[in-house]
Amino acid sequence: GLGLTFKKEENFGDWYSDLVVRGEMIEYYDVSGCYILRPWSYAIWESIKDFFDKEIKKMGIENTYFPLFVSEKALTKEKNHVEGFAPEVAWVTKSGDSQLEEPIAIRPTSETVMYPIFAKWIRGHRDLPLRINQWCNVVRWEFKHPTPFIRSREFLWQEGHTAFATKEEADKEVHAILELYRRVYEELLAVPVIKGVKSEIEKFAGGLYTTTVEAFIPTTGRGVQAATSHCLGQNFAKMFEIMFEDDKGERKMVWQNSWGLTTRSIGVMVMVHGDDKGLVLPPRVAPIQVVVIPVPFKGIDPSDECLKVVHQLQQADIRVKEDLRDNYSPGWKYSHWELKGVPLRIEIGPRDIEKKQVRVVRRDLEDKAEGRSQDIPVADLVERIGKILDEMQKHLLEKAREERSLCIATAYNWDDFMAALNNKKMVLAPWCDEVEVEENVKARTKSEGDGGAAKTLCMPFEHDTLPVVQEFLPEGTKCFASGKPAKRWALWGRSY
Numbered sequence: 001g002l003g004l005t006f007k008k009e010e011n012f013g014d015w016y017s018d019l020v021v022r023g024e025m026i027e028y029y030d031v032s033g034c035y036i037l038r039p040w041s042y043a044i045w046e047s048i049k050d051f052f053d054k055e056i057k058k059m060g061i062e063n064t065y066f067p068l069f070v071s072e073k074a075l076t077k078e079k080n081h082v083e084g085f086a087p088e089v090a091w092v093t094k095s096g097d098s099q100l101e102e103p104i105a106i107r108p109t110s111e112t113v114m115y116p117i118f119a120k121w122i123r124g125h126r127d128l129p130l131r132i133n134q135w136c137n138v139v140r141w142e143f144k145h146p147t148p149f150i151r152s153r154e155f156l157w158q159e160g161h162t163a164f165a166t167k168e169e170a171d172k173e174v175h176a177i178l179e180l181y182r183r184v185y186e187e188l189l190a191v192p193v194i195k196g197v198k199s200e201i202e203k204f205a206g207g208l209y210t211t212t213v214e215a216f217i218p219t220t221g222r223g224v225q226a227a228t229s230h231c232l233g234q235n236f237a238k239m240f241e242i243m244f245e246d247d248k249g250e251r252k253m254v255w256q257n258s259w260g261l262t263t264r265s266i267g268v269m270v271m272v273h274g275d276d277k278g279l280v281l282p283p284r285v286a287p288i289q290v291v292v293i294p295v296p297f298k299g300i301d302p303s304d305e306c307l308k309v310v311h312q313l314q315q316a317d318i319r320v321k322e323d324l325r326d327n328y329s330p331g332w333k334y335s336h337w338e339l340k341g342v343p344l345r346i347e348i349g350p351r352d353i354e355k356k357q358v359r360v361v362r363r364d365l366e367d368k369a370e371g372r373s374q375d376i377p378v379a380d381l382v383e384r385i386g387k388i389l390d391e392m393q394k395h396l397l398e399k400a401r402e403e404r405s406l407c408i409a410t411a412y413n414w415d416d417f418m419a420a421l422n423n424k425k426m427v428l429a430p431w432c433d434e435v436e437v438e439e440n441v442k443a444r445t446k447s448e449g450d451g452g453a454a455k456t457l458c459m460p461f462e463h464d465t466l467p468v469v470q471e472f473l474p475e476g477t478k479c480f481a482s483g484k485p486a487k488r489w490a491l492w493g494r495s496y
Ligand SMILES: O=C1CCCN[C@@H]1CCCn1cnc2cc(F)c(Cl)cc2c1=O
Pocket: 081, 082, 085, 086, 088, 089, 108, 109, 110, 111, 140, 158, 159, 160, 204, 206, 228, 230, 258, 259, 260
């Protein structure tokens, strides 16, 4: 039958892998860790890209394209930047059947591709700020189990790379980009995220500090890094000698940022909103927002009325499609388009034609929920459909926020921390901010708990939906793990 084989709450891993294929987002591929993005998911990436690209252009950031290949010399310019990552670098070693003189790496990220060129482009303070972005693919030969969208050996992303004369300008941009990432998740994907800063061991080692938006999958109790915005400080400027002459004629190193959002965002959206009937797509990114289905009866075929409604909605820039196939029943079509996660379906039968109305059914409400289906006069259709789509967008975010708030516990000691963790929650706990304590928590949670180590997901910036804000760490509060004086709240959790 059409229904999904696995239940989300019972068998999440299989539910997800099956759903992204049955929902026609992903096709499997014979190179391990690589997936085909079919139109149904690629269209969602295009919506994300359209939004983000428009916003960064408003900020004066320009798109470029740098080569896919990195010379070994450039990639290994800074030993400690690469050494941790070396195992995941993919190399081209031959063309045809002849060995290459030098092996060439495929970019896993583009700092080492771009920054030697930045050093050429940046001479004086008038060359600053330099702010570029590229939409591309990167390759990282991951060894952990691959998961469509969430972890693959090749993925699509945007990577922004910027250079400034002062730290203040860099800091400001880090947060401006982080806010755009929050908007991608909350306004387009209807996924709530928590903004924060990474700990010293979780941050990008090559940088000064890393800010992040963290999403959460309630079903598995795992956090997932949704996007990241780093301030690199002057570390890369030092490595690649990116200097400029300031307005007093002094040679200074630039201050840099780099920031990225990947196709992982699509997987997070599927995991958060999907249900046992299939995908549930937020209207803002749904490739088709409304599907119109005729319900023939006693020889009357409402296909013409369907096409009229389709045309009306198209005029209002609503992404609408009719399903007039006569080799499938209305019931089959309802299940099919629910599996695909189309936000709204419109049913038109002979009685609807008589009454000059249509039946509108929402994908985001449970079968018996109030307001799931309603009869709407054709005359009011465009206005009402627009309103219902906006309502769905809001409802999906509110529902996800509500569910996530139930998955955040606050703990002041180890036992409460472990209880919450093993109850599939993220845990806000006061922490002494010492690296070895964080390493110790990782080690202890790896052995004691099931499902992998807990780590710090971030130190939340003050956040309206969290039970705490950084300032209110009561005097004398002890670190939940070490008992030492706590310095800050940390959000801990198991993660992807
Ligand atoms: O996260 C972002 C946003 C967009 C631009 N880049 C940064 C840092 C990327 C870290 N990182 C992440 N993964 C890597 C994998 C590698 F094989 C190598 Cl050689 C380097 C890295 C690496 O530097």
